[in-house]
Amino acid sequence: MQENFLLPLIIALPLLGFVLLGLFGKRFGEPAAGWLASLLVLGSFLLGLFLLLQGGAKWTLAEWLPGIPFSLNLDNLSGVMLMVVAGVGFLIHVWAIGYMHGDPGYSRFFSYFNLFIAAMLVLVLGDSLPVVFIGWEGVGLASYLLIGFWYQERVNADSARKAFIVNRIGDLGFLLAMGLLWSMFGTLSISELVEKVEAGGYSFTTLTLAGFFLLIGAIGKSAQVPLMVWLPDAMAGPTPVSALIHAATMVTAGVYLLVRHAFILHGDGFLAGLIVAIGLLTAFYGALCSLGQWDIKRIVAYTTLSQLGFMFVAVGVGAYWVAIFHIVTHAFFKALMFMTSGSVIHALGGEQDVRQMGGMQKYLPATHLHGLVAAFASGGLVPLAGFWSKDAILAYSFEFGPWLWALMLLASVLAALYSIRWYVLVFWGDYRGKAHPHESPAVMLWPNHILMGGALGVGFIGLPYVIDYKNFIEPFLTKAIGDFPHEKLPVVTEWVLIIISAVVAIAALWWGFRFFQQKMPAWYERFQTAALQGFYADAVYNALLVNPAKGLAELLFGGDRGLLSGFASLGSLMGGLGALLARLETGALRFYLAGLLLALVLLVGWGVLR
Amino acid sequence: MIWLIASALLFSIGAYGALTRRTAILMFLSIELMLNAAALSLISFSRLSGSLDAQVVVLFIIAIAAAEVAVGLGLIVAIFRRRETTSVDELRQLRG
Numbered sequence: 001m002q003e004n005f006l007l008p009l010i011i012a013l014p015l016l017g018f019v020l021l022g023l024f025g026k027r028f029g030e031p032a033a034g035w036l037a038s039l040l041v042l043g044s045f046l047l048g049l050f051l052l053l054q055g056g057a058k059w060t061l062a063e064w065l066p067g068i069p070f071s072l073n074l075d076n077l078s079g080v081m082l083m084v085v086a087g088v089g090f091l092i093h094v095w096a097i098g099y100m101h102g103d104p105g106y107s108r109f110f111s112y113f114n115l116f117i118a119a120m121l122v123l124v125l126g127d128s129l130p131v132v133f134i135g136w137e138g139v140g141l142a143s144y145l146l147i148g149f150w151y152q153e154r155v156n157a158d159s160a161r162k163a164f165i166v167n168r169i170g171d172l173g174f175l176l177a178m179g180l181l182w183s184m185f186g187t188l189s190i191s192e193l194v195e196k197v198e199a200g201g202y203s204f205t206t207l208t209l210a211g212f213f214l215l216i217g218a219i220g221k222s223a224q225v226p227l228m229v230w231l232p233d234a235m236a237g238p239t240p241v242s243a244l245i246h247a248a249t250m251v252t253a254g255v256y257l258l259v260r261h262a263f264i265l266h267g268d269g270f271l272a273g274l275i276v277a278i279g280l281l282t283a284f285y286g287a288l289c290s291l292g293q294w295d296i297k298r299i300v301a302y303t304t305l306s307q308l309g310f311m312f313v314a315v316g317v318g319a320y321w322v323a324i325f326h327i328v329t330h331a332f333f334k335a336l337m338f339m340t341s342g343s344v345i346h347a348l349g350g351e352q353d354v355r356q357m358g359g360m361q362k363y364l365p366a367t368h369l370h371g372l373v374a375a376f377a378s379g380g381l382v383p384l385a386g387f388w389s390k391d392a393i394l395a396y397s398f399e400f401g402p403w404l405w406a407l408m409l410l411a412s413v414l415a416a417l418y419s420i421r422w423y424v425l426v427f428w429g430d431y432r433g434k435a436h437p438h439e440s441p442a443v444m445l446w447p448n449h450i451l452m453g454g455a456l457g458v459g460f461i462g463l464p465y466v467i468d469y470k471n472f473i474e475p476f477l478t479k480a481i482g483d484f485p486h487e488k489l490p491v492v493t494e495w496v497l498i499i500i501s502a503v504v505a506i507a508a509l510w511w512g513f514r515f516f517q518q519k520m521p522a523w524y525e526r527f528q529t530a531a532l533q534g535f536y537a538d539a540v541y542n543a544l545l546v547n548p549a550k551g552l553a554e555l556l557f558g559g560d561r562g563l564l565s566g567f568a569s570l571g572s573l574m575g576g577l578g579a580l581l582a583r584l585e586t587g588a589l590r591f592y593l594a595g596l597l598l599a600l601v602l603l604v605g606w607g608v609l610r
Numbered sequence: 611m612i613w614l615i616a617s618a619l620l621f622s623i624g625a626y627g628a629l630t631r632r633t634a635i636l637m638f639l640s641i642e643l644m645l646n647a648a649a650l651s652l653i654s655f656s657r658l659s660g661s662l663d664a665q666v667v668v669l670f671i672i673a674i675a676a677a678e679v680a681v682g683l684g685l686i687v688a689i690f691r692r693r694e695t696t697s698v699d700e701l702r703q704l705r706g
Contacts, residue, residue, distance in 0.1 A: 587702035589637075590629060597625055 004057035007072050010047050010082070011121045013040045017114035025107025034097035037110035041093050041117050045086035052079040058127070065130065068188055073127035077480035080324055080473075081124040081256055084331045088248045089117050091447035095339050096240035098444035099346055109149060109238065116142035120249055124256065129178050129188040132257070136174060136221070139250045140167050146241040147234050159236040166230040170220015170254075177213035180206065194263050194482070211264045211271045214257060215278075222254030222308050225281040229537055231305055232289075235297040239342030242297055247304045247338050248331040255311040255327060259320045262481050272316050276400070279312025280407055285535070287414035291421060292531020295352050296341045299422050302534075303378060304334055306415060310393055313408060318484060319396035321477040325462040326393060328473075329385035332454035333377035337422070339448055340371040344426055346444070347437040354425040356433035363437035368427050370448045377455040379419035380412055380505040388459035390415075391501050395464065395489060398497060405497070409504060416508035424516040466494045613654035621647035634686045634696040645675055 017040040021033055028036060051057045057074045064070035074082065093113060100109050119138025126132035148160030182188055184206055185196040197207070218224070223231035234246045245251075258265060258275070265271050286305025293299045307330050314323035345352055347364055361368040377384040380391075390412055398405040431437070439445075462473040465488060478484075489497070520528070533539070620643055627640030649668045656664035690696050 589698040589701065590632075593628055597629070 002057065003059060004051060004054075005059065006047060006051060007057045007059040007074055007125070010044045010051075010074075010086075011072075011118055011125065013043045013047070014114040014121070015118040016040065018111050018118060021107050021111035021114065025111055028107055030101070030106055031097060033107040033110050034093070034100070037114045038090060038093035038097065040114060041086055041090045044117065044121065045083070045090055048074070048079065048082040048086055052076075052082070068128055068130055070131055071127040071189060072125045072131070073191065074125055075480040076476050077259065077324065078124050079480075080328065080477065082121065084328055085117065085120050085124060085249050088331045088335050088451070089120075089244055091450055092240050092244040092248070092335060092339065095243075095342070095444050095447040096238075098441050099240055099342055100238065103238075105149065109146075112142055112145045112149070113240070113244070116146065116245060116250070120253070123253055127190050129181070129190065132190075132260075133174060133178065136217075136253065136257075137171065139245070139253065140164065140171070140221075143167075143234070143241075143245050143250055146245060147237040149237050149241065156236040159230075159233040163230040163234050166227055167220050169227060170217045173213045173216025173220065174257075177210050177217065180210040180213060184210070190260060197263050207264060208268055208270060211261065211268060212274075214261055214264065215271065215275060218254030218258050218312075219278065220254070221257070222251050222312070223282075223305060224254070224278050224308065224312060225285055228282060228285065228305055229534070229541060232298050232301045232534060235295070235301050239297065239338060239345060242301065243335045243338035243342065246301065247334040251304065251308055252311065252327045252331070255308070255315060255323050258312075258315045259323055259481060262315075262320045262484070265315070266318060266482075266484050272318065275316030276313050276404065277316075279309045279314075279316055280404075280411070281309070282306070282312065283309030283408070283411040284414070285309075285537075287411060287418055288527075289531050289534050290418040291414070292528040294354055294532065296345065296354050296357070296422070296426065297338075297352060299354070299418070300334070300337050300341055303337070303415070303418050303422070306411070306418070307334065307378070310390065310408075310411070310415075313397060313404075314393045317393075317396045317400040317404070318486065319393065320481045320484070321474050322389065322392040322396055322462075324477055324481075325473055326389040328461075329377070329389040329455075329458055332451055332458055333374050333384075333386050336370055336448060336451040336455050337374035337378060337419075339444075339451065340367055340374055341422075341426070343367045343370070343440045343444055343448070344437075346440055348433060348435045351433055351435060354422075357426045357431070358429040358433075359427070359431035360437065361427045363431070364439050366439060366445050367448070370452050371423055371427055373452045373455050375419040375423035376509070379416035379509050380501065381509060382502045382505070383459065385455050385457070385459035387502065387505065388462055388464070391464060391498055392462060394501050395494060395497055398493070399486065399489060409501065412501065413504060413508045416505050417512040420509050420512035421516045424513060428517060464494060464498060466491050466498070611654075611658075613657075614651055617647045617651035617654060619647075620644075620650060632697045632699055634689065634698055634701075637698060638682050638686065642675070642679070645671070 014037075017037045021028065021037060025033055051074050056076065056079065059072045061070035093110070096109070096113065100106055103109065116139060119135050119142055121135070123132055123135025123139060126135055144160045144164045147163055148157045151157045151160075178188060181193060184202050185193060187193060187196065196202075220227045231246060231251065235242050237246075265275070283306050286302045286307075286309060290299050290302030290306065293302060307326070311323045311326050311330070314320075314326060344357060344360055344364065344367060347360070347367070348357065351357070360371075373384070377386040380387045394405055394408055394412070397408045461471065463471045465471070488494075530536070624640045624643030624645075624647060627643065628637050631637050631640060649671045652664045652668050652671075656662065656668075686696055689701070693700070
């Protein structure tokens with residue numbers, strides 16, 4: 001791996017797009033702005049691919065902050081993420097050209113989109129933690145801007161603020177982790193930290209604490225329990241935003257951060273247990289909530305939560321490459337799922353309620369195919385992408401403990417159910433709405449075709465070892481993550497697990513396919529009422545945190561008001577005194593003169609008598 | 611010593627005149643009286659102490675008073691031209 005000046009160019013390209021479109025966006029006009037943004041991202045992708053094929057690259061600016069260089073590092077891990085971010089990002093950019101057609105903020109949208117890509121690439125490529133943090137905050141900013149893209153409506157702006165504020169908790173964790181690592185090792189460069197952690201000579205408890213803070217950061221960004229509340233509301237943004245930021249890339253940044261710091265997490269029983277617990281909770285919470293939603297985008301948002309929970313479990317059980325593998329497959333099928341939803345919304349003229357959908361297979365044949373593949377990949381049907389990555393997570397969970405495997409299997413049953421529920425409600429049955437659905441233009445279909453290919457085939461880079469003894473992605477990634485050897489499951493067990501998960505997924509998909517077509521039984525309706533509210537997580541947070549904080553703010557505001565009115569009355573007192581004295585200004589010359597003489601007499605008298 | 615008493619007398623008359631007269635001209639005259647009372651007391655102090663310094667100051671006062679009279683009278687004439695009166699009680703615009 002060598003220094004390469006082309007590396008910062010990967011980031012500079014979309015940044016250039018942000019600046020150009022931000023300053024002169026209106027001059028580019030409608031399709032040109034979108035194409036410019038897309039091609040710049042494609043440029044980043046190709047450049048990244050070129051450097052990755054050369055075996056990676058480094059770039060360092062020695063004196064950035066005192067003692068901290070600005071260093072970028074393209075190794076296999078960040079390379080894979082780069083491929084996902086720029087590759088899937090490019091497809092979503094192209095799709096958005098069609099989806100955002102006619103929006104008054106067309107060029108503004110693409111300028112924000114390019115800003116997001118640039119920030120995400122900084123996050124992914126950064127080798128020094130402050131650089132990563134810049135990207136981390138940058139994607140947060142872009143996410144805020146894009147959730148509140150249609151800011152004229154208050155609810156959108158509120159959602160944007162909610163996302164930003166909840167993320168702040170995670171950012172605090174990241175900052176604390178940085179401070180702790182700096183005080184322990186005196187460096188914030190990840191590649192140097194790896195060596196220092198290996199060398200030893202520090203307190204393991206403190207390192208655990210640093211890992212814990214990193215975990216808090218990851219929880220915030222990846223919307224894990226208990227900081228998951230912002231992600232469903234983030235769907236207030238345009239659909240391409242949900243597909244790119246809140247499904248494929250940004251929310252996986254937390255998982256990426258944990259994998260990057262696998263050398264800190266690995267072998268730490270407390271952290272592993274915590275991460276597994278959080279991931280499991282999120283997987284179940286997201287899945288159950290998704291089953292109760294009516295808004296098509298919220299359905300998919302909660303499925304994203306659930307899949308992020310899967311990734312966390314993968315990190316917790318030490319399957320770091322599997323977590324990244326799942327990020328890759330998830331990026332394909334979840335982006336496809338979102339963009340299919342977006343195509344349907346587009347076809348129905350902005351309708352988002354699945355109760356007003358149904359029967360889309362007749363009207364939108366191509367989109368129906370995309371939706372079918374997305375649902376099957378997300379539900380874990382053999383041999384689609386989602387199956388292989390989920391199966392790898394299940395296998396590692398089994399190594400961690402058969403109970404965890406059983407729970408994860410249950411979670412994947414739920415995953416199959418919510419995927420097929422989404423599919424059935426949108427594409428099957430009779431059309432329940434009143435709009436006239438029309439198929440999307442080619443500029444929206446082609447990105448979906450490509451993503452569909454990915455959702456079908458990308459799983460084959462990470463087959464389990466019993467089928468493909470040396471698959472592609474595991475050795476590729478462990479070169480960068482670090483090799484943490486583990487006992488491989490016996491061949492028979494592995495086969496049994498694969499078959500069980502395949503059969504269970506097919507059974508769940510089939511059962512769900514039948515179940516969601518009929519009228520819902522009463523117990524499901526009751527469950528649905530609770531799930532629709534996200535099991536009242538928002539209400540609980542409002543009661544426990546938001547309202548007390550608001551009360552405190554009111555109290556302080558009252559105090560402020562008292563203090564200010566005190567100052568105001570002091571001011572009016574002084575004013576009154578001034579008015580009193582002003583009455584001496586009569587304008588009568590002889591009055592002034594008398595005053596002068598009186599003062600003279602008094603002064604002289606005082607001088608004599610003293 | 612007698613000159614000091616004369617000076618005090620002169621100052622008092624001037625002060626009284628400045629306070630009671632309403633015409634700007636007479637007020638001005640009274641102020642001049644007060645000024646000259648001050649000059650007179652300076653001269654008498656100079657005789658008492660035997661130094662000539664104060665007499666020099668008085669020469670200056672006389673010179674300046676001449677200029678001041680020119681300016682002051684000019685002002686009064688200007689006011690009279692504008693307002694057809696020189697009564698100070700009617701000139702009350704000079705207030706903040």
